[in-house]
Amino acid sequence: MKHIRYDLKSSSPCHCLNIRRASRAVTQFYEKVLEPSGLKVTQYSLLRNLERVESVSMSALAKTMRIDRTTLNRNIKPLMNAGLIMVNSGEDSRSRHVMLTDAGKAALVNAWALWGEAQTLLEEYLGVEELDVFEKLLSKLEALTR
Amino acid sequence: MKHIRYDLKSSSPCHCLNIRRASRAVTQFYEKVLEPSGLKVTQYSLLRNLERVESVSMSALAKTMRIDRTTLNRNIKPLMNAGLIMVNSGEDSRSRHVMLTDAGKAALVNAWALWGEAQTLLEEYLGVEELDVFEKLLSKLEALTR
């Protein structure tokens, strides 16, 4: 197998640490821009995924969002407390269905513009070509554990 | 400004979510390989950063590792409880200095081999060229918030 050199810009040789750090940086960047909305980027994402469906079961939502089911279970709490989403039990009495409230829809309108700002700023920061490579890489990496 | 198309592989348009997802996938991959060592990748990283210094203050360590100082403060707890590191107060009585214990050094030997496996597997998964692009991108992104 070929030998890999470690003389890259990043000071850590560990690819895992490097992506974790980059992820933190990008997250902090988005959070700062989203701050006036009162939503975290994860919360914005959750609401956004509810926008186009009437209601959706916990498991289905977790699958769509590609996050752990139990993580979703914790993440919906603050949004419920803020009155942005509602949870009802569906026909199948095992499942619970999540849906946006009117307040949730309103919050999304506000946050959407802010998210767009962050998104555009990042796109300008990377540039079209790097952005393309970036997204392809992320997609490939996400498939690593499947 | 140029219009960016969203017809990439990744199903989410949000770059922040995408890197967070990729980060989770890579993390889970490394964690699984590191599992026999009893160390998380973050913990391995922390120990690793202590390997080449006698002892180091909390702030200096946080800076080197490029993690939040208060995050480091929480992250050292499990390693202290496991007896892998020690914390003493330095000359300056404001500061606390962290150092590896013998158990910590021993744990590192074991974990190092496992980390190497994960690292190699990821490198093979991406290939040399993509890996290079990957690391350059991460480095650039990390600089986003500075």
Added chain:
DNA sequence: CCCAAAAACGTGTATATACACTTATTATTT
């Protein structure tokens, strides 16, 4: 129809992350 397997969730526990505040100590300025 009954029972075992599968599906859908929730909880306990533990780690990771980071902002806002506070405290203690050292360094600087007047």
Added chain:
DNA sequence: AAATAATAAGTGTATATACACGTTTTTGGG
């Protein structure tokens, strides 16, 4: 030397993440 700045840490609080387990229903044979 006293007052003020800056430095080094810790804590409160809140969110995010995910593994291991347990519970409740529903389904699918037999």
